[in-house]
Every structure is written in C-alpha cells, then in structure tokens.
Amino acid sequence: MAVRTFIEAIREGLRDEMRRDAAMIVLGEDVGKKGGVFFATDGLWAEFGDDRVIDTPLTESMIVGVSIGAAANGLRPVAEIQFADFIFPAMNQIISEAARIRYRSNGTFGCPITIRAPFGAGVHGALYHSQSVEAFFAHVPGLKVVIPSTPYDAKGLLRSAIRDPDPVIYLEHKKMYRSVRGEVPDGEYTVPLGRATVTREGSRVTVVTYGLMVHYALDAAERVAGEGIETEVVDLRTIRPLDAATVLASVRKTGKCLVVHEDNRFGGFGAEVAALVAEEAFDYLDGPVTRLAGPESPAAPYASVLEDAFLITPEKIAVAIRTLAAY
C-alpha cells in the first residue's frame, strides 16, 4: 500500500481507468497540458494525447452536452467542471438531458458519464470558488451523487462512477486535495456506489456526514470522547442513492442523530436525512434530529474573518455533539 493525497488518488483513478478502457476520454477546461487547475488530470495528456484528453472552451454546457452525445456513441466521458460554482450553465444538460435520457427513452439509451467538480470552502475561494452544490443534484432522479472523504474511497468510488451506466456527479472537496492523505492499494479495487460506511463506532450520538466534514466529525468525536461521549460517525460517501439502512441502523443504536454539512441548512441534504430518520426511526429517538450546517449566506465570503465565521469547524461539531448528548 502506498500513501497518497486525496488528489493523487483521483489522478490515479483517472489514469488507471483510461488504461483499462480505451473508450474513456477526459474533457474540461485546462485538463490537457496544464493538467487541470488543481492538477487532478496532470500527466494524462502526456500519456493519452489530444484525442482522449480534451481541453475545451469555457463552455460548461458544452462539456456536459458533448459528453452526453459521446456516451451515446460509445465513449466513456469523464467531464471536469473546473469549480462546482461554474456548473450552473450546464444544469439544463445535467437535469433535463443526462438525468432523464434513460427514463425518457424507456431504457433504450443510456448516459454513462461522470462529471467531476471541486467544491467547498476554506481555501479563500470566496463566493464563486467555494460553493457546495450537492443538494441541487441530490434532488434529481436519474443522477447519482458521490462525495468521497478518503483517498481510498476517492479512487475506488471514482472507478465505480466511471464504470457506472448512469450519470454520476462526483464532488471533490477541494480543501482535502493536499491536506488529506491515506493508504491506497496499488492494484485493482473499486468501492461500490450507494454504500455508506461507519468510520468510527460509538454508542451515544450518531453523526451523519460526508466529504471534508467526515474528518472534522472524527476530530470532534475525539474531543468529546474524553468527556465520556462515544460518537459514531457515518460517512455517507454517496448521497444519491442514499444508504438508508446504514444511517438507520446507527441511529437505532444511539438514539441521537446529528447531520453535518458545509452547505447551508435550508433545503439542504441534511433535511433529507432528518426526514428519513424521523419517518423510519422515530421510536428509537432520544432527542431531536439536529442539523449543523453552513450559515444562510450564498457561499463563503472572501475576507478571512468572514470565511472563518462561515466555516464549520471540529469545535462547532463538538459543541453540537455535546448539546445533543445532553438532551
């Protein structure tokens, strides 16, 4: 096993799949010689050339729409949207087209595309380089939405996403690219879509989260462990389809559920988890299902003091765990 950063694991996942499947192409802004603004595609152009690593114009709708057509004619496109904040020009192609081509054709056409996008705050990206966009896509039948938290999962889930016959939105919290490391096997492995994992076992409170917040939740769990609060952390890994069974099993054990995400709270993904728990595990609850989420601002502002005020931190999560545990 080798230790890899989060972005190295993504890069290797792309490279290994391109070696495995000659039909796979990568397309997006600056993905070629430059290797992407974060270097997620670094080295791919040198190995696979212009035909399979395509620098596109600054046209997000085109990146997705062309991927849809290419997939219909036998390719496996993996599109990079440079920042999740810039995905909105492609919303019509993603929601009206990619998500429902299979449904509207009654299964006679598929749309096997993967759309990667860095998201999230904490790197001074301000309003247009820091948004969380997962809730928009999680709402849409026909899409799958993947948000990995470890290098191992990043590579294994990416490979599953690329091989999946349906469109997958693959969101990468950019703060993790170089700050998160972990062991990644050298050989072939995949991590299935739609399966959550219990990252830390505990008995008093369940924290349901994904992406960067998994690390913060683990940090918070460590902080409160010394106070006798045993916290279970559920990493969703895929938010659509949602692994309801793992969430419910955990909440039925602990009786307390805290959902954490950086995206703002109103209409956010936490509401879906809270509703699931309320509907399916009501009799097991020993406290209100609680959400800790980003504030009601459209995204993180630029000035450091404002950004710091915006961000979820391990300490904020620890406070929420303590409050819920004491209920």
Add this chain to the structure above:
Amino acid sequence: MYSRGVTNSGAPTMPDPVARSGLPAARLREIYRLMALARALDERAWILNRSGRVHFVISAQGHEGAEAGICAALTPGRDWLLPYYRSMAAVLAFGMTPREVMLQQFGRADDPGSGGRQMPAHYGGAAHRIFSSSSPVGTQALHAVGIALAAKLRGESAVAIVMMGEGASNQGDVHEALNFAGIHRLPMVLLIENNGYAISVPAEKQIAVRDLAVRAAGYNMPGVTVDGTDVLGCYLVMREAVARALAGDGPTFIEAKVTRLTGHSSDDQQTKYRTADDLAEGRGRDPLPAFRDELRAAGLLDAAAEAAIAAEVRGLVDDATDFAEAAADPDPATLTRHVYAEPDDAGTLSPPPGGGPS
C-alpha cells in the same frame, strides 16, 4: 447557386429533376411519397386531437420538403439523426414506421422512443440511430457534436445531422456546439428550419440578421441558406455537406427557409398573431404540391403513380391509426422503471467500436 434555376432574362426554368439531382426517377418518387406520408400522418394526428383521441399535436406541415431533401443525402443505419418536434419526415426517412409514429402519438407502451413517457413528436429510436429528444430547445446540438466527436475518435464514418427551428438557434447551447464542432472539424451538420416564427414571435424580433447562415462564419464553417420548399435544392446542399463531413473537412450550417402551415401546436391559434396575407403567402409555399408539380412537369409522376401513392399512404395511415389506438397503454407499475440502468438496458456496457447502441 442552389436556388431554383432562373434564366438570364429572369424567367423561371424547370430543369429536369433527374439531371439536376443525379437521383433516379424512382428515388425522386420515393422522396415525394415520404413527404406525402409525413403530411398525411400529421393531418391524421390533428383529426385525432380535435376528436379528443390524442392530447397534443405539434405539427411538421410545411417542413417536409426540407427534411426529405436533406435526408435523401444521408444514409440511415450509418448516420445519426438528432431530431426535433417537426422532424416527422426525417424520422420516417431514418426508418421509423407509421405505426411507430402513431404509437408515440397515442403514448402507448410499444412507442419505441419512450414507451409512452414523452409528448408526441419527441422522437427517439435507438434501432435507427435517432437520438432521444427533449423539450428544452437546442440542447440536442451538443449531443450531435458529442456523437460526431465519438465517431471521429473511433474512426467511424458517420455524419450527425441535428435539426431545429430558428427559435432554438438562439440558444447558447447552439453557439457552444457550433464553436466546438468548428474547432474540431467534426462530421456534423446543423439544419435550421426557419419558418419565421418562434411560436408567435416573428423572425425580425428573434434574429438580428436576415439569413441565419451568416452565423456560420463565426465558427469557421460553410453556411448556406436554401429555399426549404425546394426539395432538391436542399438535397444538393446536404450532399455537399455530407461529402465534406465524411472527408474530415468538418461541419456545415444549413438554413432552410420553410413555411409553418399550422399553428405552433394543437394549443396555438396562429390567426391571433399572423395576418391573413402572411398566412396566405405561407400556404403558397407548401413544399408538397411544389415537388409534386416539379415531378409532374418533368413527366416523372403521372396520374396513376400519384393515385397509387395516395392510396398507399391512406392505407398506411389508417393502419397505423388503428394499430396504435388499439395498442396497450403502459403499465402504471412501470412508472419508476429505467430511472437507473436495468440489466437489459442500453449503456450498461460500452458498445464495440463501430457498433450502435444496443
């Protein structure tokens, strides 16, 4: 250069259609038959709508000539069609049957494009390389470009033809598609069927230029405006575009000026926003009698042949109507099927190079 022949004195000539097109007489009669069939199916759909048997019609009447001419230069089975809701003649040219068209009109389970999920005229047919179409206009331009890109990268000889109205041509997706197709010299042809109206909004309020084809210059591709009521004029333009695409010389932008003989749809009354003169002029540009007269004048279509085609078309439309009306509705239990891939669905495996969708 592709408009109808005009002598130096300005008097119209009627060049021999066989000599002009290089197509044999039988093929020309087939094109006429296709147009007549498309028209008759369309007219039947209106009758079914007005008698309460189908919910909705969006009409292709007036567009058949351009589509029939364009498609005559294409090769079904090899080429891809990205249709829109006025592509009745095109889907028939690509191999959809009258029964299949009517199954979709009625929203029946055996509708091959969508199993009754889509509104009428939202065509799709994997077996014929007719890509699934939606209602947001212009989006299919990008799919055509992607299909053409895949064909080029896989070394497959194929052309993607994408059709839309002039209203859709204003969408950003169309700009993004043409730009990318121009950059990569993709084997793709855009056909704009300019009927002068985006529902009720006339061309002068939609488009800053007279001829849309001038936009092609911005994408480094040829742009041609052609009389969409001149079937063989459309064919000749497309023949050249197909040759260019297959030679690796890139895309072509074709604008066919057509006439919309009906309202936008069965929920539209165009007398509210079009003058009587405008409507009369539009009726005068009907491509069906124009092509019939062209063949008649050249002695390629006699009364007996015309009557035989009319009888055959009537029989096909009657059969398709009866067949589709009697066909089974979709099972409500299938409502949430095919949201995600099922084992026998398309796209579960990459098709082999050169192969179409399964």
